[in-house]
Amino acid sequence: MADLRVLRVPYSTNVDRVALAAGHKGLQVTWVDVDPDDRRVVREASGQDLVPVLLSDDDVVVDSPRILAWIEARFPTPSLWPSDPGDAALADVFCHRFNEVWKGPPNRLGGLLGPVDFVRDRLSGSEARAVDDDTVRLRRWLDRFEERLDGPDHLGGDAFGICDVTAHPFLRFGVHAPDPADEDPFHRVLHELGSFDAASHPRLAAWVERVDARPRA
Ligand SMILES: N[C@@H](CCC(=O)N[C@@H](CS)C(=O)NCC(=O)O)C(=O)O
Structure with missing residues (x-):
């Protein structure tokens, strides 16, 4: 299984989307807690300040809709999108x-x-x-x-x-x-x-x- 790390801050709605999607697919995520008042780790990893940020072996993905599409493409089963x-x-x-x-x-x-x-x-x-x-x-x-x-x-x-x-x-x-x-x-x-x-x-x-x-x- 690929190593998926996700940068997060507390109470984030957009982070919760990733947790729900990964849970649906039975994926293991290593959560990296970031201080909301010190985004240096986020910026160094992704060039911007917002979470979630997904880090895999070969990719850095920002913006929850893009992260969800990335997860679906890499781990299509069980799907999140309808088959039709x-x-x-x-x-x-x-x-x-x-x-x-x-x-x-x-x-x-x-x-x-x-x-x-x-x-x-x-x-x-x-x-x-x-x-x-x-x-x-x-x-x-x-x-x-x-x-x-x-x-x-x-x-x-x-x-x-x-x-x-x-x-x-x-x-x-x-x-x-x-x-x-x-x-x-x-x-x-x-x-x-x-x-x-x-x-x-x-x-x-x-x-x-x-x-x-x-x-x-
Ligand atoms: N379009 C982005 C928005 C990301 C976003 O706004 N993240 C919030 C947390 S839910 C954040 O990092 N806000 C900056 C802050 O709280 O300072 C996404 O869907 O991931």
């Missing part, structure tokens, strides 16, 4: 939109609310309106995920796969509070403004639990 090429393309569209569109509102909310410690009275009028608008966007997507799960057990269909790996580390905060030591405002936004439960979104809450129970490397 059309379904696989659709899964890619889902993941791309999750990364490029869905993340927009919670990222902006974190950017507005983090600096004022989530005290809305400290926002300007236009900032408060932006918070309201992005909160509506964030919550509407929860309803769409709930509708998607009317029938299939997973976001990409019946089988666990890349759509679940991509979305679960983020959506799980809608049910689970961040660790008390986790100070990332993005995670707090997902928990406080993107919250849901078995009463409001029963299928989505059950999906969170289902994916919570999966193996992680």
